[in-house]
Amino acid sequence: MEPVSSQPIVAVKIDEEHCSACSICSSVCPFEAIKKDPETGKILLEIEKCQTCGICYSSCPSHAIEAISYDMDSLAGYLEKAKQEYDSDSLVIMCKGSAPDFAEVEKLFGISSFVPLSVPCVGRIPGEILLRAISSLGMKKIYMLACDTDYCRYEKGSAVAGRRAAVLNLLLEQLGYGREVIEFRRNSLKVKVDRNKCIGCGNCAFFCPFDAAKLESGAAEIDLELCRGCGLCVTLCPALALELEHWEGERLSSSISRLSSEMRKPSILVMRCQWAAFPRPDEELDSSVRVIDLPCAARVDPMHITEALANGTDGVLIAACPEDDCRSETGSKESHRLVASLKKTLAQIGLEERVHFCSVAPRYPQTFYEELQQFKERIEGELSKEAGQ
Amino acid sequence: MIVTSQKPLDEILDFLSPYRAVLLAGCDGCTQPPRGIREARTLGQIIELASRLRGKELSVSTTTVAKQCDSYLALTSLEPQTKDVEAVLTLACGLGVQTIAEVLPDVPVFPAQNTLFIGAERRETATLEERCAACGDCILEFTGGICPIARCPKSLLNGPCGGSANGKCEVDPEKDCVWDLIIKRLEKLDRLSVLEEIRPPRNFWQVARPGRVSE
Numbered sequence: 001m002e003p004v005s006s007q008p009i010v011a012v013k014i015d016e017e018h019c020s021a022c023s024i025c026s027s028v029c030p031f032e033a034i035k036k037d038p039e040t041g042k043i044l045l046e047i048e049k050c051q052t053c054g055i056c057y058s059s060c061p062s063h064a065i066e067a068i069s070y071d072m073d074s075l076a077g078y079l080e081k082a083k084q085e086y087d088s089d090s091l092v093i094m095c096k097g098s099a100p101d102f103a104e105v106e107k108l109f110g111i112s113s114f115v116p117l118s119v120p121c122v123g124r125i126p127g128e129i130l131l132r133a134i135s136s137l138g139m140k141k142i143y144m145l146a147c148d149t150d151y152c153r154y155e156k157g158s159a160v161a162g163r164r165a166a167v168l169n170l171l172l173e174q175l176g177y178g179r180e181v182i183e184f185r186r187n188s189l190k191v192k193v194d195r196n197k198c199i200g201c202g203n204c205a206f207f208c209p210f211d212a213a214k215l216e217s218g219a220a221e222i223d224l225e226l227c228r229g230c231g232l233c234v235t236l237c238p239a240l241a242l243e244l245e246h247w248e249g250e251r252l253s254s255s256i257s258r259l260s261s262e263m264r265k266p267s268i269l270v271m272r273c274q275w276a277a278f279p280r281p282d283e284e285l286d287s288s289v290r291v292i293d294l295p296c297a298a299r300v301d302p303m304h305i306t307e308a309l310a311n312g313t314d315g316v317l318i319a320a321c322p323e324d325d326c327r328s329e330t331g332s333k334e335s336h337r338l339v340a341s342l343k344k345t346l347a348q349i350g351l352e353e354r355v356h357f358c359s360v361a362p363r364y365p366q367t368f369y370e371e372l373q374q375f376k377e378r379i380e381g382e383l384s385k386e387a388g389q
Numbered sequence: 390m391i392v393t394s395q396k397p398l399d400e401i402l403d404f405l406s407p408y409r410a411v412l413l414a415g416c417d418g419c420t421q422p423p424r425g426i427r428e429a430r431t432l433g434q435i436i437e438l439a440s441r442l443r444g445k446e447l448s449v450s451t452t453t454v455a456k457q458c459d460s461y462l463a464l465t466s467l468e469p470q471t472k473d474v475e476a477v478l479t480l481a482c483g484l485g486v487q488t489i490a491e492v493l494p495d496v497p498v499f500p501a502q503n504t505l506f507i508g509a510e511r512r513e514t515a516t517l518e519e520r521c522a523a524c525g526d527c528i529l530e531f532t533g534g535i536c537p538i539a540r541c542p543k544s545l546l547n548g549p550c551g552g553s554a555n556g557k558c559e560v561d562p563e564k565d566c567v568w569d570l571i572i573k574r575l576e577k578l579d580r581l582s583v584l585e586e587i588r589p590p591r592n593f594w595q596v597a598r599p600g601r602v603s604e
Binding site: 097199201203206237302303306307309310326327342346348349350351 | 402415424427434453
C-alpha cells in the first residue's frame with residue numbers, strides 16, 4: 001500500500017460515490033481534463049491537465065466534485081462573515097482578472113457600499129451560492145464582474161457565468177425577487193501607452209505574445225482588442241512608457257513601500273501570478289509575509305524587486321505558473337529569464353539568494369506554501385550568516 | 390547601435406566612494422539594450438543597497454536623456470538636475486560620458502558601462518553582434534552588404550584566407566567565415582563577378598583620428 005503522505009494534495013477530485021456519470025463536467029471543462037472512461041463508464045480527472053478553474057465544480061448537479069479552493073463551505077463561510085463586516089445588502093463578485101481594485105468597482109456599478117468577493121474566475125461560483133446569498137443572507141442585489149469572454153483565463157469561465165446569471169435571473173423573477181437581481185458585466189484590464197515617453201525601441205512589439213503591440217509612426221500602439229493584459233511589454237519597456245491598468249508602476253511601488261514597512265523581520269515579499277496559487281478568501285499570512293498578486297508573472301518587474309530590497313525587505317519570492325500552464329504564452333518563461341538576469345547582478349553584492357523564482361500551480365495547493373517555507377528558511381539562514389560575519 | 394555592458398558593481402562602488410549624492414543618467418539613444426529610465430532606476434536602487442552594505446549612505450537620483458552624445462540635449466537635460474549632486478554616473482556609451490564631461494565641466498562624471506562595439510541586434514537569438522568597424526572607407530558595395538573589416542578577424546579585403554574550412558573561421562570555429570558568407574550571398578545574387586577585381590590595400594588616411602565632420 002502506498003503511504004498516504006507521498007500523495008500530493010490535489011485541488012480538485014471526483015467523488016466516485018456521488019458521481020452519476022452524467023458527463024456535464026467533461027463537457028464544460030475547457031482543458032479536456034475530464035473524460036468518461038469508455039470501458040468502465042467512470043468519470044476520470046487528469047489532474048496534470050486541470051487548471052483548477054472550478055467550472056466543473058460549479059456545474060456538477062450531484063455535488064460529486066470536491067474542490068479545495070473556493071468550495072461552497074468556504075464561500076458561504078466567508079460571505080456570512082463579510083456580510084457583517086461590510087454591512088451591506090449588495091454583493092459584488094468579481095474575477096481577479098478584471099477587477100482587482102474596489103474603487104473601480106464602485107465606479108463601474110455606481111454603488112458605494114458592498115460585500116466584496118474576489119475570485120479567480122466568476123465561472124467557479126455555483127448557482128447555489130448566489131441563491132443562498134439572496135435567500136439566507138438577505139442580499140438584495142448581486143453584481144457580477146467577469147472578464148471579456150475572449151480574455152477569460154479559463155476560456156469558458158466568463159461565458160458560463162453569464163449564462164448562469166441569466167438563468168438565475170429568470171428563476172428569481174418568477175420567485176418574486178424582482179427583475180435583474182444579478183447584474184452581470186464584463187471588463188478587462190489593458191495596457192496603455194504614453195507616446196510621449198516611448199523611445200520606439202520595439203521591445204513591446206517583439207515580445208507581445210498576442211501581437212497586440214505595434215510601432216506606429218515610431219511609437220508603440222496597443223491594439224486593445226488583442227491585448228490580454230499580461231503586462232510583459234510593461235515590464236520590458238525601458239522608457240516606462242507603458243502601464244497596465246490597475247497594476248501601474250507607481251501603484252505597485254507604493255504597495256511595496258507600504259508592505260515593506262509593515263512586515264515583521266525577517267520579511268518576505270511574494271510577487272505572485274494570481275493564477276499560480278489560490279488563497280482562501282479570508283486567508284491571513286504570517287506577519288512577516290506579504291503578497292502582491294499580479295496578472296501574470298510577466299508583470300513581476302525587476303525594478304520592483306530591487307525596490308523591495310532597497311526598502312529593507314529581506315527576501316523576494318516570485319511565484320509563477322509552470323511554463324506549460326502560463327496563459328500568457330511566454331509570460332512565465334520571460335519572467336524567469338528577467339529574474340535570473342537580475343540575480344546575476346545581485347550576486348555581485350552577495351544578495352542573489354535574497355530573490356527566488358519558483359513555479360507553482362493551484363492544482364497542488366501545498367506547493368506554494370512549501371516553497372514559501374523553504375524560502376523563509378533560506379532567508380533566515382542568509383540573515384544569520386550575515387549577522388555572524 | 391552602440392553596444393555596451395555594465396561594469397562590475399565593485400568598480401562602480403569604488404569610484405563613487407567619495408560621494409554621498411550622485412545622479413544616474415540613462416540614455417534613450419542607441420545604447421543596446423536601451424538603457425533608459427527603467428535601467429537607471431533599477432541600477433540606482435542596487436547601488437544604494439550595495440553602498441549601504443558597505444556601511445555608507447549614498448543617495449542616487451535618476452533621470453534619462455534622449456541622446457547623451459548630443460551636447461545640447463545633455464546640457465539642457467542634465468544641468469538643472471546636477472545642483473544637488475556631487476557626481477554623475479551615466480549608463481551611456483563612452484560618447485555620453487565624454488559629452489557630459491564637456492558640457493558640465495565642474496561635475497565629475499563616471500561610466501557605468503564598458504563600451505564594446507557598433508553592433509546589430511539579432512532579436513531571434515537575443516544577441517548583439519559587431520557588424521561595423523567605422524573604418525571610414527565602406528566597401529559593402531563589393532561584398533554583398535557583409536563587412537569583412539568588422540567580421541573577419543584578419544579584416545581581409547580579398548578573402549577567404551586558407552584557414553576557412555566548411556564555412557567556419559580558423560580563429561574561432563564557432564563563428565562563420567565571413568568571406569564564405571560573402572561569396573554565397575554574391576553567388577545567390579548572381580554578382581560573384583564583382584570579386585574578380587582585386588581590392589587594393591585600404592587608404593588609412595581616409596580616417597584620420599580623431600574624426601571630425603561638419604554638419
